[in-house]
Amino acid sequence: xxxxxxxxxxxxxxxxxxxxxxxxxxxxxxxxxxxxxxxxxxxxxxxxxxxxxxxxxxxxxxxxxxxxxxxxxxxxxxxxxxxxxxxxxxxxxxxxxxxxxxxxxxxxxxxxxxxxxxxxxxxxxxxxxxxxxxxxxxxxxxxxxxxxxxxxxxxxxxxxxxxxxxxxxxxxxxxxxxxxxxxxxxxxxxxxxxxxxxxxxxxxxxxxxxxxxxxxxxxxxxxxxxxxxxxxxxxxxxxxxxxxxxxxxxxxxxxxxxxxxxxxxxxxxxxxxxxxxxxxxxx
Amino acid sequence: xxxxxxxxxxxxxxxxxxxxxxxxxxxxxxxxxxxxxxxxxxxxxxxxxxxxxxxxxxxxxxxxxxxxxxxxxxxxxxxxxxxxxxxxxxxxxxxxxxxxxxxxxxxxxxxxxxxxxxxxxxxxxxxxxxxxxxxxxxxxxxxxxxxxxxxxxxxxxxxxxxxxxxxxxxxxxxxxxxxxxxxxxxxxxxxxxxxxxxxxxxxxxxxxxxxxxxxxxxxxxxxxxxxxxxxxxxxxxxxxxxxxxxxxxxxxxxxxxxxxxxxxxxxxxxxxxxxxxxxxxxxxxxxxxxxxxxxxxxxxxxxxxxxxxxxxxxxxxxxxxxxxxxxxxxxxxxxxxxxxxxxxxxxxxxxxxxxxxxxxxxx
Numbered sequence: 001x002x003x004x005x006x007x008x009x010x011x012x013x014x015x016x017x018x019x020x021x022x023x024x025x026x027x028x029x030x031x032x033x034x035x036x037x038x039x040x041x042x043x044x045x046x047x048x049x050x051x052x053x054x055x056x057x058x059x060x061x062x063x064x065x066x067x068x069x070x071x072x073x074x075x076x077x078x079x080x081x082x083x084x085x086x087x088x089x090x091x092x093x094x095x096x097x098x099x100x101x102x103x104x105x106x107x108x109x110x111x112x113x114x115x116x117x118x119x120x121x122x123x124x125x126x127x128x129x130x131x132x133x134x135x136x137x138x139x140x141x142x143x144x145x146x147x148x149x150x151x152x153x154x155x156x157x158x159x160x161x162x163x164x165x166x167x168x169x170x171x172x173x174x175x176x177x178x179x180x181x182x183x184x185x186x187x188x189x190x191x192x193x194x195x196x197x198x199x200x201x202x203x204x205x206x207x208x209x210x211x212x213x214x215x216x217x218x219x220x221x222x223x224x225x226x227x228x229x230x231x232x233x234x235x236x237x238x239x240x241x242x243x244x245x246x247x248x249x250x251x252x253x254x255x256x257x258x259x260x261x262x263x264x265x266x267x268x269x270x271x272x273x274x275x276x277x278x279x280x281x282x283x
Numbered sequence: 284x285x286x287x288x289x290x291x292x293x294x295x296x297x298x299x300x301x302x303x304x305x306x307x308x309x310x311x312x313x314x315x316x317x318x319x320x321x322x323x324x325x326x327x328x329x330x331x332x333x334x335x336x337x338x339x340x341x342x343x344x345x346x347x348x349x350x351x352x353x354x355x356x357x358x359x360x361x362x363x364x365x366x367x368x369x370x371x372x373x374x375x376x377x378x379x380x381x382x383x384x385x386x387x388x389x390x391x392x393x394x395x396x397x398x399x400x401x402x403x404x405x406x407x408x409x410x411x412x413x414x415x416x417x418x419x420x421x422x423x424x425x426x427x428x429x430x431x432x433x434x435x436x437x438x439x440x441x442x443x444x445x446x447x448x449x450x451x452x453x454x455x456x457x458x459x460x461x462x463x464x465x466x467x468x469x470x471x472x473x474x475x476x477x478x479x480x481x482x483x484x485x486x487x488x489x490x491x492x493x494x495x496x497x498x499x500x501x502x503x504x505x506x507x508x509x510x511x512x513x514x515x516x517x518x519x520x521x522x523x524x525x526x527x528x529x530x531x532x533x534x535x536x537x538x539x540x541x542x543x544x545x546x547x548x549x550x551x552x553x554x555x556x557x558x559x560x561x562x563x564x565x566x567x568x569x570x571x572x573x574x575x576x577x578x579x580x581x582x583x584x585x586x587x588x589x590x591x592x593x594x595x596x597x598x599x600x601x602x603x604x605x606x607x608x609x610x611x612x613x614x615x616x617x618x619x620x621x622x623x624x625x626x627x628x629x630x631x632x633x634x635x636x637x638x639x640x641x642x643x644x645x646x
Contacts, residue, residue, distance in 0.1 A: 130639030232630045272626035
């Protein structure tokens with residue numbers, strides 16, 4: 001439910017991005033006469049029975065897959081461990097390179113796939129591991145087997161991991177004054193504009209596209225922030241890939257607050273979003 | 284003439300065949316010999332490494348306490364120090380999915396019991412059983428693991444290193460089944476009678492309604508042995524079995540030294556236990572220094588000081604395990620700030636996070 005609301009807070013599609021996405025949909029033949037130009041970010045949610053070919057693209061004459069159709073948008077995989085393990089592993093490359101090359105006898109094509117991967121899953125087969133309300137009835141081995149469907153390398157590429165506890169009825173009912181989607185979208189658009197302006201000369205649109213070279217230029221850390229990151233690395237056993245990803249997330253958090261420099265709280269928050277795998281995948 | 288030639292030919296071929304047959308049989312014999320030698324080597328290796336001792340009912344080494352139970356095993360298979368079986372021992376059992384509370388007291392009790400030269404008996408299962416074995420060995424104590432399968436099929440796989448460690452540290456592994464017996468769930472409840480039979484008393488740390496630990500307790504009561512239970516909250520599903528046992532007359536145990544009254548042993552409590560059970564939780568600083576279970580770590584803990592900004596959260600977590608939401612509610616801080624602080628505290632090594640967004644003090 002929560003993931004389906006994400007499109008409502010996504011930043012507006014810029015003209016260039018819109019053209020790119022439209023091109024892919026045109027190749028795939030999914031454009032309709034009513035909407036010849038895609039102006040909203042795509043939201044693709046394939047069912048977990050999807051094959052690896054339809055996920056990344058393929059066929060005798062290669063067609064773009066779900067990964068490319070979600071270009072500049074969202075690819076949402078509900079119930080992640082239910083997917084075929086090989087299908088999930090296929091996404092590793094595209095997630096990193098933001099493009100996929102499909103080679104077939106007739107043709108070799110490269111499709112762009114700059115998508116945001118959103119996935120949801122339960123902590124164990126019965127769904128109550130770690131819950132306070134109800135007891136988990138799974139065998140330890142069953143939990144391990146369930147979690148093992150998501151490999152370390154794939155997990156490493158997921159920047160923000162959040163554990164959501166069960167919601168009690170009283171919280172559902174309460175008239176709270178939480179931020180609405182419009183307000184959030186406004187904040188995000190603001191941050192996006194900062195990024196667009198900052199990366200005007202670099203030929204990229206957002207923080208997620210930063211290369212290691214550009215990271216050095218735009219994600220400058222102070223002494224204190226560096227110390228914190230170093231400590232985090234030693235304590236939490238983070239990978240080298242995690243380093244760049246934490247920096248990018250911290251950069252985005254700073255942008256959301258309108259700060260020019262990345263500060264310690266930003267880094268701390270970015271690290272916190274990575275702690276989930278250390279808790280569950282510690283076997 | 285032709286006929287004769289044919290005959291000769293036939294003879295020759297026959298001869299050749301015979302020779303070939305002989306060769307083959309020789310080859311086969313050789314191969315068999317090699318196999319036998321290999322087998323002997325393998326068994327030798329196995330015996331050298333593990334030395335499975337078979338103790339019959341009539342054997343002197345057969346534990347006296349086990350003879351008194353209803354249907355004692357006719358033969359015991361033992362690896363390690365078999366003399367342990369005739370010495371004093373106390374069983375510590377509990378559920379496979381252990382809570383933090385259960386783990387803490389398992390560690391304490393097995394530590395204290397091992398300190399007074401009494402062996403800790405358990406079932407080599409995951410959770411409480413593993414903790415009992417580990418923490419009794421930490422104090423250079425001896426521990427006995429009673430398994431429900433043959434020695435060639437240790438269950439669970441995760442505990443094979445623990446199994447080897449027990450043997451290395453002078454403990455022993457006991458099974459009533461021959462080494463080739465495969466893992467069978469039916470056998471598990473049955474071995475619990477040996478756990479109860481070997482020990483003077485049984486401590487049940489955690490037991491759900493109808494659990495293996497309750498079965499052990501049942502056997503212990505049948506064998507007229509004392510059963511001690513760790514008390515639990517009524518709401519705690521992990522403690523239903525324990526509370527039921529207390530209802531039925533099992534003794535409530537809060538300190539390891541409480542065993543002395545019933546068993547005539549000389550078990551001493553370590554410091555931390557006194558602090559926790561006698562209500563001396565006045566200054567969090569005392570606990571902060573003594574909360575850790577391992578004596579070596581205790582000294583280090585004294586040296587570490589916690590920054591002022593983290594003190595409120597740290598003090599809350601000292602009392603009990605909490606989720607980030609609970610902390611935010613209690614302190615009336617925004618959740619984002621609490622999350623940030625928790626991350627910083629985790630990085631600095633004061634706390635660890637657990638499943639379900641829960642946090643606890645690092646030991």
